[in-house]
Amino acid sequence: xxxxxxxxxxxxxxxxxxxxxxxxxxxxxxxxxxxxxxxxxxxxxxxxxxxxxxxxxxxxxxxxxxxxxxxxxxxxxxxxxxxxxxxxxxxxxxxxxxxxxxxxxxxxxxxxxxxxxxxxxxxxxxxxxxxxxxxxxxxxxxxxxx
Amino acid sequence: xxxxxxxxxxxxxxxxxxxxxxxxxxxxxxxxxxxxxxxxxxxxxxxxxxxxxxxxxxxxxxxxxxxxxxxxxxxxxxxxxxxxxxxxxxxxxxxxxxxxxxxxxxxxxxxxxxxxxxxxxxxxxxxxxxxxxxxxxxxxxxxxxxxxxxxxxxxxxxxxxxxxxxxxxxxxxxxxxxxxxxxxxxxxxxxxxxxxxxxxxxxxxxxxxxxxxxxxxxxxxxxxxxxxxxxxxxxxxxxxxxxxxxxxxxxxxxxxxxxxxxxxxxxxxxxxxxxxxxxxxxxxxxxxxxxxxxxxxxxxxxxxxxxxxxxxxxxxxxxxxxxxxxxxxxxxxxxxxx
Ligand SMILES: Nc1nc2c(ncn2[C@@H]2O[C@H](COP(=O)(O)OP(=O)(O)OP(=O)(O)O)[C@@H](O)[C@H]2O)c(=O)[nH]1
Ligand SMILES: [Mg+2]
Numbered sequence: 001x002x003x004x005x006x007x008x009x010x011x012x013x014x015x016x017x018x019x020x021x022x023x024x025x026x027x028x029x030x031x032x033x034x035x036x037x038x039x040x041x042x043x044x045x046x047x048x049x050x051x052x053x054x055x056x057x058x059x060x061x062x063x064x065x066x067x068x069x070x071x072x073x074x075x076x077x078x079x080x081x082x083x084x085x086x087x088x089x090x091x092x093x094x095x096x097x098x099x100x101x102x103x104x105x106x107x108x109x110x111x112x113x114x115x116x117x118x119x120x121x122x123x124x125x126x127x128x129x130x131x132x133x134x135x136x137x138x139x140x141x142x143x144x145x146x
Numbered sequence: 147x148x149x150x151x152x153x154x155x156x157x158x159x160x161x162x163x164x165x166x167x168x169x170x171x172x173x174x175x176x177x178x179x180x181x182x183x184x185x186x187x188x189x190x191x192x193x194x195x196x197x198x199x200x201x202x203x204x205x206x207x208x209x210x211x212x213x214x215x216x217x218x219x220x221x222x223x224x225x226x227x228x229x230x231x232x233x234x235x236x237x238x239x240x241x242x243x244x245x246x247x248x249x250x251x252x253x254x255x256x257x258x259x260x261x262x263x264x265x266x267x268x269x270x271x272x273x274x275x276x277x278x279x280x281x282x283x284x285x286x287x288x289x290x291x292x293x294x295x296x297x298x299x300x301x302x303x304x305x306x307x308x309x310x311x312x313x314x315x316x317x318x319x320x321x322x323x324x325x326x327x328x329x330x331x332x333x334x335x336x337x338x339x340x341x342x343x344x345x346x347x348x349x350x351x352x353x354x355x356x357x358x359x360x361x362x363x364x365x366x367x368x369x370x371x372x373x374x375x376x377x378x379x380x381x382x383x384x385x386x387x388x389x390x391x392x393x394x395x396x397x398x399x400x401x402x403x404x405x406x407x408x409x410x411x412x413x414x415x416x417x418x419x420x421x422x423x424x425x426x427x428x429x430x431x432x433x434x435x436x437x438x439x440x441x442x443x444x445x446x447x448x449x450x451x452x453x454x455x456x457x458x459x460x461x462x463x464x465x466x467x468x469x470x471x472x473x474x475x476x477x478x479x480x481x482x483x484x
Pocket of ligand 2: 203242292
């Protein structure tokens with residue numbers, strides 16, 4: 001306890017970390033989840049083998065600000081557009097989507113064009129991701145249900 | 147449509163947004179709760195508590211599945227609030243309960259919300275109560291609240307819930323801890339999960355012994371300073387029996403024993419109705435809710451009136467052992483020298 005808190009209101013960044021697709025490694029996703037937690041964010045961790053439908057549903061129920069996806073299988077060009085579309089259908093077009101994993105350079109511009117905010121390869125320093133997440137969220141007003 | 151109207155009309159995004167407003171303690175959240183309040187009070191609230199890793203989330207998954215698939219019941223809409231601890235150092239949290247609830251994905255009759263404790267002492271209870279009320283008003287007939295068993299929080303959940311399940315598992319060596327924390331005293335139903343594991347009999351024996359200790363006296367709650375007796379004379383139903391918490395063995399990963407557990411929950415629900423205990427608990431819960439809110443509101447209001455430098459000066463005096471905490475409070479409230 002240092003300062004008295006200004007008020008009881010508290011705005012936490014809520015991030016859904018998910019692994020769509022069938023590959024079975026979530027080590028990278030867990031590292032990012034912990035880093036975001038250590039940066040003071042609330043990370044909803046969903047585990048392996050999530051379908052795009054499951055991810056969108058989780059983002060909705062949790063009123064997520066951010067969805068972080070980890071894809072190592074190479075199926076990102078199929079999975080990511082589907083997830084973006086479902087978020088939009090649910091009225092969550094304001095949710096910031098980040099993507100990590102093994103993503104060929106030539107796919108990155110197309111993913112950004114689709115609406116992905118950031119793409120990160122293996123070995124990205126987590127500080128960079130944290131910075132980007134913070135910046136992306138501070139620039140948006142949140143989704144509206146109508 | 148206003149946010150409240152959308153929630154009442156079954157809009158899931160509106161529900162999610164309102165839960166956030168309530169969780170963050172925002173004025174719009176409180177205003178919405180005012181509007182929703184007349185629509186609340188229909189749901190049966192079930193608390194699920196127990197030591198970390200005993201299988202609470204797996205159990206919530208199975209319970210919700212069972213209620214949704216019917217059996218002897220008409221499928222009910224199930225709301226879940228899963229609470230995990232925030233890091234006391236960074237304020238962040240990893241909320242991992244959903245990992246065990248994936249069987250519920252894709253069911254529009256289920257709504258799962260994860261929640262961090264956010265280190266708000268006492269405030270957690272008020273916030274959780276608010277979120278439960280939102281789900282209640284949104285038409286969920288059954289609301290399951292999972293909390294990590296760690297002291298005061300279970301008691302708060304017990305106040306919030308109609309039926310409290312305390313989950314134990316063999317081989318955790320927490321039989322002793324359980325008595326210390328007084329956790330058995332809040333149990334309406336005791337669940338020994340992981341009954342597929344060795345050591346079930348020992349756990350059951352330990353629980354049975356401790357349960358007799360815990361429930362031999364009238365049930366009481368520590369309630370603002372003094373102990374309040376919950377049931378001075380054990381409530382009698384028409385058959386003349388009193389509620390003794392049953393001990394049930396389940397395997398949450400497989401679903402074994404879930405039907406019996408649901409049956410026990412239903413029996414407890416009936417007991418609450420017939421004995422009048424439900425109303426008594428409701429009154430106590432409402433009073434606690436009011437007290438908590440009153441305290442939080444008073445503190446928040448007072449904080450806006452106090453100058454940060456003055457607050458810090460008193461803290462420093464306390465740190466230098468010039469004033470005691472009690473004197474510090476007096477100085478802050480009365481502006482006097484204590
Ligand atoms: N053998 C066995 N393992 C189980 C059973 N139920 C749960 N588990 C396992 O126990 C571990 C913890 O289960 P959870 O459901 O996450 O437990 P929890 O109490 O919700 O855990 P926290 O929320 O972290 O406190 C997981 O690995 C489960 O697969 C069971 O009946 N038998
Ligand atoms: Mg859990």
